[in-house]
Amino acid sequence: MARAVEIRQFGGAEQMQLVDVAVLAPGPGEVRIRQHAIGVNFIDVYQRTGLYPNTLPLRLGMEAAGEVLAVGAGVTHLAVGDRVAYAGFPPGSYCDERSMPAQGVCRLPDGIGYETGAAMMLKGLTAQYLLKSCKPVEGLEPGDHVLLHAAAGGVGLIACQWAKALGLRVIATAGSDDKCALALANGASHAINYRREDFAQRVREITAGEGVKVVYDSVGKDTWEGSLDCLRPLGLMVSFGNASGPVPEFAPALLAAKGSLYVTRQTLFVHTRTRERVQRMADDLFAVVQSGAVKIHIDQRFALADVQQAHRSLEARKTTGSSILLP
Structure with missing residues (x-):
């Protein structure tokens, strides 16, 4: 027994x-x-x-x-x-x-x-497939910015460190200053406390208005709309969790209006x-x-x-x- x-x-x-x-x-x-x-x-x-x-x-x-x-x-x-x-x-x-x-x-x-x-x-396997298999159509190169939500969590801390090892510049979000500090200590280039700042606006400032090539989002409902606004044209939105609730339904035309964006919903167990x-x-x-x-x-x-x-x-x-x- x-x-x-x-x-x-x-x-x-x-x-x-x-x-x-x-x-x-x-x-x-x-x-x-x-x-x-x-x-x-x-x-x-x-x-x-x-x-x-x-x-x-x-x-x-x-x-x-x-x-x-x-x-x-x-x-x-x-x-x-x-x-x-x-x-x-x-x-x-x-x-x-x-x-x-x-x-x-x-x-x-x-x-x-x-x-x-x-x-x-x-x-760790989640971080692996995100960084190695979920890439934007224009690819990822050392020096590129990526946005990672929940960066002080289990997936987040692993992904921050691994992305840095790959030469990527991680813009991390978290829900407190302490969590932001933790993300920075683990490889993030920038950290945004989403409870105090508009993360989409800050991402645009950090990237000189260009936006990021890819967003990795396990939060879901609360970050969805802002995440789309962080992407550059032809950028990729990778949804892989629902910590705040499921992503609401949306019209595909929204993706065209925001820059011909790509969206994918991923799960580890397919990989x-x-x-x-x-x-x-x-x-x-x-x-x-x-x-x-x-x-x-x-x-x-x-x-x-x-x-x-x-x-x-x-x-x-x-x-x-x-x-x-x-x-």
Whole structure:
């Protein structure tokens, strides 16, 4: 038996309950993992509230790191005793132990601990595809400005550092002066407190009226319109989250009026849809972390039993960097 966090109806943090569950032996293509640390992400909130619908009852969590206890038939890239980390479906990482598909599970390199592994997989792989696969039609070159919202969060701090390593100039937004300072300390060239300043106006000032080639936006509704106003002609709006709520419907003609803009809504799990793709992305992430160019900030640690508080802190935007649960 193991402990797992489960919801029986969609709603607030109070819906999450710690329950005892049976852990089955791994089937074909699966591994059994004893979890050492578990990542907490906004996608977990979206699944808990029902914004991203799933069948109930639902066990939550998309990211963790631990040790392989058993390997099912057909799994060749992992062995018993391997230190591993993962981000992917099905949900259920908020637990002590689980059996799950091995497709998205990667061996952790020496020198990367369980807590770091749990804190960086979903967020780091997201930063990887944003910077490497979501490029504007005119491309990105060293010296180009990019706009990154929620820059002091888990994805944001990784993306700030990685973008700087690629030679990009990040204009970061965050909701407090302290968070802006954190973004600047992690590679951003400029930081805007969106609670005190009009971020679209400031972006135009910073870029001498030109605008940025690309906006990376996980906030959603609250930043959508302003983000479009930050783009130069033929610029790319990359929406990859809904922290403030879903983006409202809009007429495509709006994009023409604002400069023949491009818009895309991205999700990590399309990019990691094959074993080969997820390993390639993970190797890129592991390399940049091991090089020291990207450091993983774990700023909040909660016991698994305190998962409700972890979600409340995340939703209230009281967190910075990554949050993890410890079984």
